[in-house]
Amino acid sequence: MSRAKSIEREKFWERNRKSGGYLLKKSVGNSLYKIARAILLFGLCFLIIQPLLNKVSISFMAEKDLYDATVISVPRNFTTTNYSLANELLEYWKCLRNTVLMALVVSLVQVAACTLVGYGFARYKFPFKNFWFACVILSIVIPPQTISSSLWLHFRFFDVFGIFKAITGDSINLQASVAPYLMMCMGCMGLKSGLYIYLIRQFFRGIPKELEEAAYVDGCGKVKTFLRIMLPDAKPILTSCFLFAYVWQWTDSYYAKLFLGNIKLLPKALIGLTGRLSDYWVKIYGTGAMPSAGYEQAMIATGLLMTIIPLLIIYLVAQKGFVESLSQSGIKM
Amino acid sequence: MSKPKKKRKTLAQKNAIAGYLFILPFIIGFLAFLAYPLIESLQMSFCKVTVEVGGFNKEFIGLANFKKAFTVDPEFTRLLTESLSSMAYRVPATLIFSFFVALLLNQDFKGRGFVRAIFFLPVILSSGVIVGLEYNNTLLQGMEDVVQESGGNSSITATLQAILDTGGVGSKFFGYVFDILDSVYDVAIASGIQIIIFLSGLQTISSSMYEAAKIEGCTAWESFWKITFPMVSSLILVNIVYSIIDFLIRTDNEVMEKINDTMMPMMDYGFSSAMAWSYFVIVMAVVGVISLIVSKKVYYYE
Numbered sequence: 001m002s003r004a005k006s007i008e009r010e011k012f013w014e015r016n017r018k019s020g021g022y023l024l025k026k027s028v029g030n031s032l033y034k035i036a037r038a039i040l041l042f043g044l045c046f047l048i049i050q051p052l053l054n055k056v057s058i059s060f061m062a063e064k065d066l067y068d069a070t071v072i073s074v075p076r077n078f079t080t081t082n083y084s085l086a087n088e089l090l091e092y093w094k095c096l097r098n099t100v101l102m103a104l105v106v107s108l109v110q111v112a113a114c115t116l117v118g119y120g121f122a123r124y125k126f127p128f129k130n131f132w133f134a135c136v137i138l139s140i141v142i143p144p145q146t147i148s149s150s151l152w153l154h155f156r157f158f159d160v161f162g163i164f165k166a167i168t169g170d171s172i173n174l175q176a177s178v179a180p181y182l183m184m185c186m187g188c189m190g191l192k193s194g195l196y197i198y199l200i201r202q203f204f205r206g207i208p209k210e211l212e213e214a215a216y217v218d219g220c221g222k223v224k225t226f227l228r229i230m231l232p233d234a235k236p237i238l239t240s241c242f243l244f245a246y247v248w249q250w251t252d253s254y255y256a257k258l259f260l261g262n263i264k265l266l267p268k269a270l271i272g273l274t275g276r277l278s279d280y281w282v283k284i285y286g287t288g289a290m291p292s293a294g295y296e297q298a299m300i301a302t303g304l305l306m307t308i309i310p311l312l313i314i315y316l317v318a319q320k321g322f323v324e325s326l327s328q329s330g331i332k333m
Numbered sequence: 334m335s336k337p338k339k340k341r342k343t344l345a346q347k348n349a350i351a352g353y354l355f356i357l358p359f360i361i362g363f364l365a366f367l368a369y370p371l372i373e374s375l376q377m378s379f380c381k382v383t384v385e386v387g388g389f390n391k392e393f394i395g396l397a398n399f400k401k402a403f404t405v406d407p408e409f410t411r412l413l414t415e416s417l418s419s420m421a422y423r424v425p426a427t428l429i430f431s432f433f434v435a436l437l438l439n440q441d442f443k444g445r446g447f448v449r450a451i452f453f454l455p456v457i458l459s460s461g462v463i464v465g466l467e468y469n470n471t472l473l474q475g476m477e478d479v480v481q482e483s484g485g486n487s488s489i490t491a492t493l494q495a496i497l498d499t500g501g502v503g504s505k506f507f508g509y510v511f512d513i514l515d516s517v518y519d520v521a522i523a524s525g526i527q528i529i530i531f532l533s534g535l536q537t538i539s540s541s542m543y544e545a546a547k548i549e550g551c552t553a554w555e556s557f558w559k560i561t562f563p564m565v566s567s568l569i570l571v572n573i574v575y576s577i578i579d580f581l582i583r584t585d586n587e588v589m590e591k592i593n594d595t596m597m598p599m600m601d602y603g604f605s606s607a608m609a610w611s612y613f614v615i616v617m618a619v620v621g622v623i624s625l626i627v628s629k630k631v632y633y634y635e
Contacts, residue, residue, distance in 0.1 A: 120355025187362015
């Protein structure tokens with residue numbers, strides 16, 4: 001082993017001499033570059049992860065640790081009461097169950113609808129195609145707030161061409177149900193649906209036309225071609241889109257507040273956490289008692305961690321699905 | 334085909350029908366949940382909207398809502414200019430950062446998968462409710478300041494800044510530099526998707542191109558500007574548009590918050606629609622102008 005190495009080293013110096021010092025310069029430069037890159041990457045990774053680690057350490061601290069300037073990242077009074085309290089205040093398991101189900105249903109519906117539409121845009125020629133695709137782009141660009149006031153009133157007094165009003169004498173209040181949001185997702189108007197349509201279309205455009213033609217020649221219908229030939233091919237991009245849809249739906253509070261008023265979801269519970277905490281404080285310590293600002297933040301950090309831990313687990317397990325498939329499918333413009 | 338009397342359709346016509354059937358969900362959704370509310374909210378922005386039993390009432394009041402937004406309301410114009418001006422430096426910073434990181438992550442090194450996983454983490458961390466909670470922490474900020482003062486230790490940048498300031502060299506310049514450094518975290522958090530897009534573009538460039546360039550005596554620096562840069566230039570356009578929209582539309586944007594607050598607790602639908610529409614028009618104008626300028630310089634391969 002060492003002999004082989006020494007021969008190699010000898011060769012190295014000889015080659016270096018032959019190249020007039022170029023080889024040495026180059027290999028030194030290369031390893032310097034590698035070190036610099038490693039330091040840089042480590043720094044940036046730390047930058048991204050640090051707030052998360054910070055939250056982890058805060059979430060295990062007792063209240064007096066928060067105000068102790070000598071305690072920086074390792075808690076002196078290690079405690080898990082923060083978690084049990086947050087669990088109680090968030091109604092964690094109930095919310096978690098709702099959120100899991102909700103995000104699953106919504107993202108499945110969303111991706112299914114977007115796949116159909118993306119396929120249509122990628123594989124068929126039809127009049128006004130560009131116009132409709134411009135509409136897809138428009139749906140990405142328009143801030144949801146522009147239309148939310150109208151939509152909200154729309155679903156509050158829901159009616160299709162005045163039919164319900166004619167029958168029952170009143171419009172339906174869909175505000176307190178899942179229906180409006182599911183309807184929107186079926187119509188590709190959910191959270192970031194435009195983006196998924198765009199990605200899926202880009203993917204289908206990259207599949208060679210011959211594949212499809214061969215299927216037609218062999219007597220496959222349009223639907224069958226789509227289901228049997230194209231969909232299995234599109235698995236990576238569909239998983240990517242599904243995972244993104246799932247994660248974004250999970251953390252979304254905007255649509256949740258707007259449409260899913262009475263369903264207990266984690267992001268909404270998280271927003272109301274400080275309010276519940278002060279209620280709890282009043283209940284325990286009597287009126288006028290307030291949790292300190294530091295403790296409120298510690299509770300928020302704990303709640304936030306509890307909210308994203310399932311997501312982090314999904315991310316770690318399906319990391320390839322998130323990223324590699326998306327970056328390998330090669331989004332071309 | 335089944336009915337012999339009916340004229341048979343051409344293949345193109347059949348394809349057109351199939352295509353429309355495929356995108357039907359989008360067309361319905363677009364008309365019902367985007368186009369209609371959009372027009373209605375435009376209408377609302379010219380009206381005074383009052384909610385009544387069993388419906389809502391619109392009363393035409395002309396441009397009063399817009400006038401209120403731009404001249405009477407103390408916050409709207411300030412927030413608008415603030416978010417536009419911060420966009421002006423945040424978007425280029427995000428682009429440069431994500432391009433740079435994508436270049437690094439495209440290289441071969443040990444633990445690449447792990448590093449990639451960390452860099453894409455912000456895709457989760459900077460979405461929805463998490464952003465809102467992270468950034469609305471003025472309280473936490475205040476508390477940290479107190480703790481730091483009493484503890485006597487401060488952040489590295491602040492210390493460095495103090496040292497450099499006492500040196501008396503161009504303190505204003507250093508001020509800018511430290512502003513940017515302090516917002517590195519914000520930039521890193523905001524650039525998850527952009528990194529993915531750039532990375533996917535970089536992976537489509539065939540390595541034979543670099544090899545050919547290398548044989549011809551191209552340095553790495555040259556082949557970066559002559560091969561890499563032109564090949565991903567179309568993605569730069571996409572990323573510019575995405576970053577602008579992402580920055581201006583995200584839920585923690587102050588203008589967005591203002592619009593929301595006017596709508597939900599205050600029930601002032603007309604006024605909030607007016608603000609939302611003027612914001613929307615401005616966003617569209619910004620995106621349109623910038624993409625026009627950039628698309629002139631984009632190089633399309635193939």
